[in-house]
Structure formats: C-alpha cells, structure tokens
Amino acid sequence: MSSDIPQPDPPEHELPGADTPAQDPTQAEVDQASDPASHRFECRSCGYVYDPTEGVKKLGIAPDTPFNDLDPLSFRCPVCRSKMGAFKDIGPRDKPSGFEENLNFGLGVNRLTPGQKNVLIFGGFALAIAFFLSLYSLR
Numbered sequence: 001m002s003s004d005i006p007q008p009d010p011p012e013h014e015l016p017g018a019d020t021p022a023q024d025p026t027q028a029e030v031d032q033a034s035d036p037a038s039h040r041f042e043c044r045s046c047g048y049v050y051d052p053t054e055g056v057k058k059l060g061i062a063p064d065t066p067f068n069d070l071d072p073l074s075f076r077c078p079v080c081r082s083k084m085g086a087f088k089d090i091g092p093r094d095k096p097s098g099f100e101e102n103l104n105f106g107l108g109v110n111r112l113t114p115g116q117k118n119v120l121i122f123g124g125f126a127l128a129i130a131f132f133l134s135l136y137s138l139r
Contacts, residue, residue, distance in 0.1 A: 012044065037066035041087040046080040 004132040007040065041050045050056070058078045072084045094113055104110070112120065 002006040021034045022039060035092075036089070038092050039067070040091065040093060042090045043077045043080065043082055043086050044088055045082045045086050046077060048077050049090070050087065053093070096113050 038052065040052070042048070043050075050067055052066050053063060053072070055065055056078055067087070070084065075084055076082065076085065102131040109117070110122070
C-alpha cells in the first residue's frame with residue numbers, strides 16, 4: 001500500500017552528489033595548524049625563517065616544498081650554513097604568536113598575527129609623526 005503513494009522529491013541538499021557545505025573557517029585553521037607541511041621553521045643560530053610557501057631561490061628549493069621534505073644531509077641555512085637540527089618549528093604563517101592560554105589577555109592584541117602587530121605599531125608611529133608635523137601649521 002505504501003508503494004502506491006507517490007513520495008515527494010527530497011530537498012536539494014539531501015540529494016546524493018549534492019555539493020557539501022563549505023568547511024567553516026575555524027576548522028580550516030585547525031587543519032592548517034595541525035599540518036606540519038605548512039609550518040615555518042626558524043634557524044636558532046641566526047633567526048632565518050624557512051617558509052615553505054616561498055622556498056629558497058638561492059638554494060634552488062621550489063615554493064611549496066615542506067621543510068620535512070628537504071634533504072637533511074645537504075640542506076643548510078642560507079644565511080649561517082647551520083644544519084637542519086638548528087631549526088625549530090614556529091608554526092604556520094598566520095598563527096598568533098604566544099602561548100594558547102595567554103591569547104585572551106592584552107585587550108585582544110595577543111590574538112594579532114605578527115604582521116598585524118607591525119601595522120598597528122608602525123601605523124601608530126606614522127600617525128604620531130603626522131600629528132607632530134601638523135603642529136607646524138598652527139600659528
């Protein structure tokens with residue numbers, strides 16, 4: 001009896017093969033943070049930062065080459081020639097620096113990436129200089 005009753009079409013989001021909803025941005029950040037292939041590495045001897053998205057043109061290392069894929073016997077720091085053991089993992093490019101438990105303090109400044117902090121600091125300097133120079137226009 002139930003086979004004689006026509007069934008309504010399922011909604012489009014329930015159709016097999018329908019596009020799945022996009023991943024939420026927080027999940028994408030977690031995936032990037034847990035993927036060691038996207039992490040940057042800093043030389044503890046000189047401070048040089050190996051970024052896998054940039055590679056090293058000087059050494060012929062192509063962009064998008066993870067640090068772990070480099071040859072540990074032949075790779076040296078392009079600045080100070082230290083071995084791979086001198087490098088430490090500093091995480092992905094857009095990760096805020098600092099301990100996770102401290103990121104909620106500091107009026108939200110601790111959640112800023114290093115690039116955002118630079119814009120805030122040097123933008124403040126530029127604004128202060130502009131105000132100082134504007135004092136010359138007063139009579």
